[in-house]
Amino acid sequence: MNAKRPLTPGSYYRLPWNLADNSITWLEPTTKCNLYCEGCYRENDPDGHKPLADVIRDLEQVRALRRTDGISIAGGEPLIYPDIVELVRYVAAQGWKPIINSNGQALTPALVRDLTKAGLVGFTMHVDSHQKRPGWIGKTEAELCELRLKLAKMIHEHSGGKVACAFNATIYRDTLDDIPMLTNWAQEHMDLVQTMVYILFRSAKTQWNFDVFVGGREVKPTELVYQLDHMETHKDIVAQEVADKIREVCPEFEPCAYLNGTEDPQSMKWLLTLRVGDKNRILGHLSPKFAEIVQSFHHLFFGTYLAYTRPWLTNTAQAMFPLALFDKSIRKIFGRWLKEPSKWTDCLHIQSIMIIQPCDVFDDGRQNMCDGCPDAIHYKGKMVWSCRVDELEKFGGFISCTPRGGCCGGAAQEAPAKVQAPQAPEGDTQPEAPEAETPEAAAPVAAPAPAVAEEHLPVSKEEALPQVKQMPLPVVHETPLPAVSEPTTKPAPAAAAAKPKAKPKAEAAAKKTKASKAKKSK
Template sequence: MAQLNHLDYYRLPWNLTDNSISWLEPTSKCNLYCEGCYRFNEKDGHKSLEQVKEELDIFVKLRKADGVSIAGGDPLTHPDVIEIVKEVTKRRMKPILNTNGLALTKELLVELKKAGVFGFTFHVDSKQGRPEWKNKNEVELNELRLHYAKMLAEAGNISCAFNSTVYEDTMKYIPSLVKWAQEHIDLVHVMVFILYRAVNNEKVDFFLGPKKIDMSELVYNEDPPTRTDIKTQEIVELIRTENPEFDPCAYLNGSEQPDSFKWLLTGRLGTKKKLYGYMGKKGIETVQMFNHLIYGKYLAYAKPKDTRKGKLMLLMGAFDKKLRKTFFKFYKNPLNIFKRLHYQSVMIIQPVDFLEDGSQNMCDGCPDITVWNGKLVWSCRMEEQLNFGHNLKTYPKEFTN
């Protein structure tokens, strides 16, 4: 497993009240079943537009954010999705639709763009049971990813991101997906890999106060048929088998383990044919601090027209070693002055880990915080809030038996 020292990277400054993103769930209804989903699919799961407005106002009151991930469920199933996008825009935040894309049409995309949509994060992986895509592996699904990327490119200046849940049997495809993203760096701005997690009943018991809780009713409970402890470092090591220079620049640590990588960001610069280098910790710190200084918010998503300005980013090579190296590599060929240099992000997310002492290593400064009963809570554990009113505590089985 790759040995990464967290102190070699920039610790992203995001926290509970001042972050890059907030997570809005206007619906729990979805038109697909994804194996790794942590939300129960409810047929009548739509919130009213008034409820959505109230939650947005709570975000405005309690938390700064550059963007709002409009998620679910699948937000495109909500009858008021266009109005929801407008409401986010009114509050001077960037609406990012987190969707499987199944309900997206060119006509709907036009209306969403008029409403102010800033970007899409498409969830595409092989564990979704997609109609017409069953039994396709992650590489074969690149055809579908490219379809959505081209849709957004044709609409113009809409950020395009893809995420996929990473399982033990799909890990092997990650290097190929990273390579595919680079080959479409002009269309794909962000790639996200979310490591599969589920309740592991073999190690811990769950409690609400003194009461032991049966977790069998929750959607993210299972006797795991696959690993639920894949680490970020393993994914980096895998990527480096085909791309040895792959080099992250920033991270979020765990709430219990400061040297764990819960969100690991890599920024890279290149063309469709070649990667020239990477963003370093000083460069990404400058981007975050400058955005906060000018706009009062930490940057979440950049406009596609800005990610095409990689040559401007190279100017930060004056104080960023990695960008300086990229500068000389790119301009080694003087004709590259006529080429466009693109920036692309690769993010690896390692959700909750249950540690040996029963503590829960969550994401410290998690961007995916949502609203429940007027409070800010972790979106990945909403089922606990809905079923029990609180996040549950965990203890090792030997402590409780």
């Protein structure tokens, strides 16, 4: 791939978001949906509505675990959640910005008005050509712009211009060439659309040259909702390709901030661009310094990193001109604006374009996730990646990949690992316990060792399994299975047998001392 201008981390501001302090937090009050979207990470559950009280308890846990500016209310489809207005009202009352992530199928003018009164700050509408949307099946991305505009106008009109509007589009290899058109469409409607997001499609592929495990137990990716057989040969798109496509119609396109990957610091996982202009012209792009000033000052004065803003702020870009004294990009925009006095009274807009590059799997099996991802969700007492909750629910933990045959296959199999028996409490005089062998040191306690390991066992499978259950093995799941949530407290057989050995030695020493004293007395 010959990039027009390479995306390099050193050129942009690294967004300071992290697991405990972030701009946004993900919330799923329901997993029921009214559409099928290809590649969706969440399985549609007809009975997926959660009681409002349970959702509020989740939010209480979020407050304890994470500082956040906005709550992304998603699903499933949040607009069909029966308590959506009450939930938005509760989120707003807690000082968070409620944002709804929706496919827009159930949106009505009355619902927009009710949500606006409840305190909604923004809508993010997901519209793309790989959805099975009644009345729009088979439509191209260009034809779907009619639907996008209809939704944007409804939000603007019935919220009184108070609620921000963003659009998501999942980008597939067959829709990559639509990026220039979508970017131009977003510019034409800068007065209605504050953000355009391109999410690069990913599928869990079964034909990778990997063995897939959860906690040492082999699993099948075919069970995941985002494993699509017909996408096995799909070549993953990266952020650089999307940036190159945008530059075909906007040569000056230049991002200002990013999030890197957990395994590759050079990868662009969330890439943010802020451009200033109107439907007829783009005056320039805001700099990394501007993004840093905004995030730093928002955190300084409000205690959180900035998420969404109200449209009145993004629709008055002239208000930032005083910052031209400190920022080169604003000086450039201000200079271009001055050259057209006839347009000084026209409204200037700030529009963001975001490129999101989901999980990448490298040749050695490492998974490159978004480092500091805003879309973390509360799950069983932890904040986890929302895009991989399906793994937790089906397998009890996040999957890991190893090159096929290199870990648990054939001749590459290593001899059973040896683990030390539990250490005695401090001050105990018992001697060091002998080493004890276990068939699989990393295997889940409640599950038998994989079949490929049986040939290495010193005893039969029936005899070995009880020994495995007694070993105090570490918990290996990101989110533990209920059966192994706590390690057993029983000591290993070897350690239990070792302790009595101290008594004979102590008796022998006592007899020896007594004999010595008797001899001296005599």
